[in-house]
Amino acid sequence: MDAGTGFDLIVIGGGSGAFAAAIKATELGKSVALCEKGVIGGTCLNRGCVPSKNLLRAAEIFNYSRRQPFKGITIARGSVDFAKLIEQKDELLDELRQEKYLNILETNKNISYFEGEASFLSGKKVQVGSNLLKGKEIIIATGARPQVAPFEGIEGVDFLNSTTAFELAELPESMLIMGGRFVAVEMAQLFAGFGTEVTILQRSSRLVPGEDEDISVALCKYLEEEGIKVITGVKVLKVEQTRTKKLVTAEILGARQDFEGQTLLMATGNTPNTERLNLDAAGVETDGKGFIKTDEFMRTSAPDIFAVGDVVGRMPLVTVAAREGIVAAENAFAGDERSMRTIDYEIIPHAIFTDPNVASVGLKEEEGRAKGLNIV
Template sequence: MSEKEINVRIPTQGMTCAGCEDHVINALNSIGAKNVTASFRKGEATFQVEEKSDIEKAKKAIADTGYMPGEAEIISSERKPELSQEGDYDLLIIGSGGAAFSAAIEAVGQGAKVAMVERGTIGGTCVNIGCVPSKTLLRAGEINHLARMNPFLGLDISAGPVDLATLVNKKNELVDNMRQEKYVNLIDDYGFDLIQGEAKFLDENTVEVDGRKITAKSFFISTGASPQVPDIEGLKEVDFLTSTTALELKELPKRLAVIGSGYIAMELGQLFHNLGSEVTLIQRSPRILKTYDPEISEAVTEALTEQGISLITGATYERVEKDGDVKRIHIVVNGEKQVIEAEQLLVATGRKPNTAALNLDAAGVKVGSREEVIIDEYLRTSNPRIFAAGDVTMGPQFVYVAAYEGGVAARNALAVTEQKIDLRFVPGVTFTNPSIATVGLTEEQAKAEGYEVKTSVLPLDAVPRALVNRETTGVFKLIADAKTLKVLGVHIVAENAGDVIYAGTLAVKFGLTVQDLRESLAPYLTMAEGLKLAALTFDKDVSKLSCCAG
């Protein structure tokens, strides 16, 4: 391939079969495109052209065949990175989490001179105070809960008092080891510079770190986010917990109240419930998981309530006060005043981006209403030399999204590619028990996008794995295009939903149909079989099938 040739992807609607693919391929070949592919499942065409002006010719050729081309994306120009002698570094990265390390590894691989600035602990949120510590403690909580409340008659098991201090100490050991192996050790392995201290922009070319001025050709901001504190009277005068400090408690509270009921609130609330605390979740909206499909919200509400967690929805907060060791949360629900008392109060009402110390104005970087860094589809900020990704942009707050974005940002910053991010098929998992996993469109979103929708809702008690587990509160829901039966969304509340959702992600991303799921072989007595049973439920009563006849 010559240096001029450009790799292009064009979303193409209207293809429904291999014959449609041939029509698009022939049309693109006719205008001189090379290495042409088309996929009706992906809904896209890819090819190479020599000039950017040829892209419009390609779009017209597709349209002339009767299909609908979308906005073209240059996915790679196969260029060498644009490195120069200007500045101390080719790429200066601010932050050291998943996005930062992904960007650093990618940039070093392209031959760039790279530095990373970190003001605190190496590794960012996930390994230090997020995914890793919370999930290992959640697992401990699940084991304790099963020992106390197992669903199998005939098993005589019990659980003694929880030694929270020991659990937390072992959690810290795990975090320390993973931080060292997955982050710190990689700095020397890949050979980029680590600069300890807080970075502040002086201008668009320069940051200052503890008095040292550092210049770079391009910058990458990945400073993450921190717990947000709502404006409730008296709250700041009370020693409340956040998602960070809750994971460092050494004594189990008898009662825990949680302001908020998003994924962090639910995970940590259930953790302390499973360890033995009385837990109350309080939220403003009329139902938990208000942006999810109603069936998902209802299943989670039922599961948490069955387990003994108290849920209060539709609450208005009046004030918070402390009386000795007791915190009191004064709320109004349906016009009636209530007071919730607890020894510990956890505030989990979302996160705010870490941008306050960066002095972004000096670099011409615009922020939004929540102080998040504003980026375009190439992860470029309002300053074309500065890129950003991860939680600091308030996009999907998952470490795997941040890592994906970090690699894209590094390539774009070095002008190796001109690549847009694609976040259409991001799976999300909440690690409660049962866990919650979703990918693709909700029913409401699909209708808003103009689809005529067909849905399947399968209660968990129709899934044999759930029956043998004796844990049957949950649901599978599939959203499909009524005309083509293409799967648009998969939503699950079940044990191991996070493992099952990867199959759902592939189905949505690659345009599988309900019929494709029906015709696939699903292993019997796995939770993944629920996907196939949910597909069968579109036009069959699965309760009338033999156990493995799916």
């Protein structure tokens, strides 16, 4: 039997958290195996913050030319070649992938790259394709993917998510968006900016419910002023499609309502990429949704195995994933718990890249009141 190739650290994943961990480990003089089954770069580069902000900026420019507020200025109404926009977006991603990721693999000789799906054989052994890898320490950074909400009839509907929406060759005339958090509102403004008729169907009583209520109210007002329909308190009863339309039947305030659009975009959260890792073989525990459980030091339930980024589900930000990767790598070789580091998540800022932007840091008002603080 193959004894396998040994490394100080095995990193499973190819995004910001994985690369941050790998680079930090090599700075500590360690040998690293980095494993990725898909396209290098992770969620942020390939299908998240980079492509969305690129296209949001394009939509902002196009929309402003149509809605600029100055009397006496007339701008001819232009057109959108969505396929060309997607092409320039892909070119940008290729450039950044080479610069930020592939160049590191080419120049950092302490990182060995293994392409393929990783699966645990034990707490120290990982199978990646035909390669058996052994690691003294292991960091899991496999990220997450868009979740498919189990609406009745969804299995028979060709819907979009935040990945496939950026692969469209044509701009849809109309779009229904399921969800009302940051992905949903960014997508809504992006497509509405190009001229798509957008309707947001949000289960909660307000948009971006993780923000303070006055922020939710203000953002809803701005979106509606741009022609985006915002429906809250939506209980989806079923979804279906015809040859040309997607149909959603919902209950709102006890009344049944029907909505239709050319496309349906699901923005209902994320699912962790853990189901094919064979975590049981390594003794790594997950929660009821499949996210890996970790302590304040990024340690999982298994000795010498850590987890970072979206696969943990703590705070789905690329900056957080990168920081967690650094801290996990340092803690993996710290020697004892007294030398390990933690992260204070309460002081990490976050943003929603609508126009205007939404940003906050620290406790929300409701969280402060729950702690007995005096909110001024």
